[in-house]
Amino acid sequence: MATQPTTTTIQLNPKEDQLKELLLDAARYVDQHQPAAEPVVLRWAGGWVRDKLLGVESHDIDTAINVMTGEAFTSKMCELCEKPETIQKHGITETDIGNLHKIARNPEKSKHLETTTIKLFGYDVDFVNLRKETYAEDSRNPQMEFGTAEEDALRRDATVNALFFNLNTGEVEDFTTGLADMQSKLIRTPLEPFQTFMDDPLRVLRLVRFASRLEFSIDPAAEEVMVDQGVLEALRLKISRERVGVEVEKMLKGNHPRRALQYIDDLGLYHTIFTDPNNPSFPSPNTSNWKFAYNCLDTLRENKAPASIYNMLVRSDEAAYLAWALAAIVPFGPLAQPPHTGKGRPPPPYGTVAAREGIKAPNKLSDLCTAAYNHRAEILSLKKTVTEGAPDINQRDRFGMAIRHWDSRGGHWRLQVLWALLVEAMEVLAGGSDKSHTGSNEDFLQGWYAFLDHLQELDVMEAPSLKRLIDGTQLAKALGVKPGKWMAQALEVCVAWQLRNPEATDPAGAVEEVRSKRDELGIPSS
Structure with a gap:
């Protein structure tokens, strides 16, 4: 016998209400023209419901259907939307209904179910049937079958992502403990944590992402299992590194990247994520003082002054993400370069390999990691020249040419300087006073302020874009x-x-x- 869900209500905005009424008409149209054993029931699922309850607007809506596939439903819906009476009733304009896109199954990439998506009234709406999944002993790829709303809720990664908004009743349905966990600001798995994570080990990272993004805490029972060696081994070996990379990128592009890195640190996930899974002898750097680096970056970010270090070095949304990606590989900073034997180019630094193989970093980020590592000594040397007031401190060409050199080999020279700062923060602040855990050690930052101020005084910050007088x-x-x-x-x-x-x-x-x-x-x- 099905469990009766806990319910609550949601106030829809006019566009959401317009979308809801169209979908309900489409459900009635399906019931009339290809009746099934039971009427079509539509539910908005997961993230949209969670965000709506948190007062956050979302333009991505997953729609779960009880008795048919997403493709079958949307084809009938599009048929209905071509009728003049439907266009008039729902005020449909030419731009309100987009084209159908089908995303095929791809079990090898853990895409286990076909999804149909379409743009409706400005929303990206996915359609998929309610499902349950069962796992064979020898495979992590689940067998997908039609399921009930409760079965669908229980197979999800977290209770706060397992809520439904039933379009027919206008109520939120909670078949797990999602509503209570929303109140408690808790990330919890719907089923027993060990089974949840072994079914799909990527859920370890998804829980970290949601906990950091929503500023929720993770259920201690789940945390205990997230550090289980069997779970970590499954995450390291069984999940494609592209999927790992997608989760890490979403964490670092979110509103609370420091929290995400702290979870990775506290839960001991670092060496599972930032590694070369194909190389058993790949080094594991010391992360005991890593917190001084990511806390330092967060402190710099919170300083909104126009002349702050952060504003001088991080000048776009892309640079903000790259800054956090570089902060993630700071523990590799003190490691020696990999040994180079024979001819040809030397192998990339270990930090680059950890980014490239661990999270499948694109070439742009990998090149930046390499440049940041290779230029750190020169950056520190020039900083020392400034802080010690060396005689050649005002040689504009020396500083300008160095900056051009850094930028031509990896780009984002300012972020290379930031990485040198963060590696130094990890090494220096760890030995400082108690207050240094916030990254606010003024003596440490003062040297970097002096260095950057000097670069500005010399007017060499834009040296890479200097227009040549002669070609x-x-x-x-x-x-x-x-x-x-x-x-x-x-x-x-x-x-x-x-x-x-x-x-x-x-x-x-x-x-x-x-x-x-x-x-x-x-x-x-x-």
């Missing part, structure tokens, strides 16, 4: 020679001259500088 063709012509391998180095000499002579508009001085270094640069005689 290669013009330089070769001025020297009376043909272009050759010497060109790249010679142009660098020109740029350095420009940095020393910021008011110059005539490149003659730069050409003379190149001419004076003709033998050194290997420029042939004219």
Whole structure:
């Protein structure tokens, strides 16, 4: 006998109400034209219900259907929407109904059920049948069957994601403890945690993501199982790293990335996520002081002053995400470079491999990780030059050319500086006073403020986008020679001259500088 759900109500906005009425008419249309054993019942499920109860607007709505597939329902709905009387009744305009898209099953990527999606009244609406899943002993890919609303709720990752809004009754249905857990701000699994995580180990990361995003706590019983070695081994070996990467990216792009990294730290998930799963001897860095790095970044982020370190170094939403991704690999900062034998390019740093293989970081992020590691020593050296007031502190070309070099090999030179700061935070703040756990050790940050202020005073922050006074063709012509391998180095000499002579508009001085270094640069005689 089915359990009677706990219920509550939700106030729909006008657009949601418009969508609801259209879907209910579509359900009645289906009942009239292809009657099943029981009438069609539609429910909005999961994240939309949770967010609505939290007062957060969401434009993604999952619609669960009791007696038919999403594709079968949406094809009948589209048929209904072509009728003039339906268009008039629901005030449908040309842009209100989008095209149908079918997302096929792909069990190898843990996409176990076909989904049909369509844009309706500005909402991205997915349609799928209610289902239950059973797992064979030798496979993590579940067998999917039509199920009841209760069975569908119980197979979900968290009770707060297992709520339904029944369009027919206008009530929220809770077949687990979702409503109570919403009140308690608790992330709990609908079924026994060990079975939930072994059925799909990615749920470990999904719980971390929801707990950090919603600022909820995780049920201690679930936390205990999330660190079980069998669960972690299943997560490391059985889940595609692309899926792991998607979850980590969503965490770091959310509103509370520091909380996500702290959960990963506290639960001991780090070496399961940031690793090369195909290399049993891949090093596990010391994470005992990692918290000083991510707490430091969060403290910097909270400083909203225009001249703050964060605002100088993080200048876009993309950069904000990359900053947190770099913070995630800070523990690899102190590790020595992988050994290089033979010819060819040296292997990437361990942190790059952990990002590339552990979370399938794209090339852009992987290249940034490599550049940040490779340039850290030079960044620290220049910072020391500034803080110690060295005699060559005002050599504009020295600083400007360094910045151009960093940026040309990995991009986002400002984030490379930030990574050097965060690695130093992990190493330095760990030995500081009790207050340093917040990342607010002013003595430590003062050196970085001095460094960045000096770069601004020298006016070299935009050095990578400096417009050259002379290009290669013009330089070769001025020297009376043909272009050759010497060109790249010679142009660098020109740029350095420009940095020393910021008011110059005539490149003659730069050409003379190149001419004076003709033998050194290997420029042939004219």
